[in-house]
Amino acid sequence: LPRFYHENVIDHYNNPRNVGSFDKNDPSVGTGLVGAPACGDVMKLQIKIDEESGKIVDACFKTFGCGSAIASSSVATEWVKGKSMDEVLTIKNTEIAKHLSLPPVKLHCSMLAEDAIKAAVKDAEAKRAQMNGRSKAADVIRRWLCPDPHRIVMTILAV
Ligand code: FES
Numbered sequence: 001l002p003r004f005y006h007e008n009v010i011d012h013y014n015n016p017r018n019v020g021s022f023d024k025n026d027p028s029v030g031t032g033l034v035g036a037p038a039c040g041d042v043m044k045l046q047i048k049i050d051e052e053s054g055k056i057v058d059a060c061f062k063t064f065g066c067g068s069a070i071a072s073s074s075v076a077t078e079w080v081k082g083k084s085m086d087e088v089l090t091i092k093n094t095e096i097a098k099h100l101s102l103p104p105v106k107l108h109c110s111m112l113a114e115d116a117i118k119a120a121v122k123d124a125e126a127k128r129a130q131m132n133g134r135s136k137a138a139d140v141i142r143r144w145l146c147p148d149p150h151r152i153v154m155t156i157l158a159v
Contacts (some may be wrong), residue, residue, distance in 0.1 A: 005067070006101035010070035017078050020060040022046045027131055030124025032116040036108055041065025043073050045116035047080055047088075049124050056080050056088065061116070068109035073094050076113040085121045 005013075021030045024046070032045045041064060048058040059077040063070045075096050078090045093114035097107055 006105070008092075009068060009071040009100045009102070012074040012100070013067040015063075016070055016074040018058075018060045018074065019062065021062060022060060023050055030122070032121075032123060034115040036065070036069075036112050039066070039109055041047055041069050041109070041112065041113045043069060043116045045073055045076060045113070045118045045120050047085075047124060047129070053133055054103055055082060055084050057082075065112070068102055068106040069099065069112055070130040071100055071111040072102075072113035073116065075099060076117055079150075080117060085124060088117055089121060091117055093120065097129070105158060109146075120123070128149030 021044070022031075024031045026048075028049050028051060032047075032049045033042070035042045041063065043061065045061045046059065047056045049055070050057045057078045061077050063073045063075040068137065072093075076091070079091055079096075091114065093107070093110040096102075096110040096113055100110070102110055106109045
């Protein structure tokens, strides 16, 4: 990377944190896949949610793009860990850009990271809603198939 880049960019570019992939079909994983139309770069950011606490316990990324995009996604995966989905939605691209001291022409690279976080949260929330819907449906079916014996007795007694 050229010398005018801040040391944080160079650090994250040379030692990117959390590079990798989770299984996108894992119900606890949210995947955000976004692209920058200006340059054609693509970023995939994934978050893993703990079912009980609803917090992000792990994150990873794969970015096909410039050094600033790689550094931005590396920072993003570090910042989202341990936070709730609501909390990570407040992470702004301007904070990432400030942390990396990105020049104005590279702001869209940090924007890609913000978009990727948002897309990953959206995917995770959609999966959770689907799971909740399924378990509610399963509950109704279970109640139909195995009615509560206590309720049956009460109904018989009431007749
Ligand atoms: Fe495209 Fe950085 S130049 S994301």
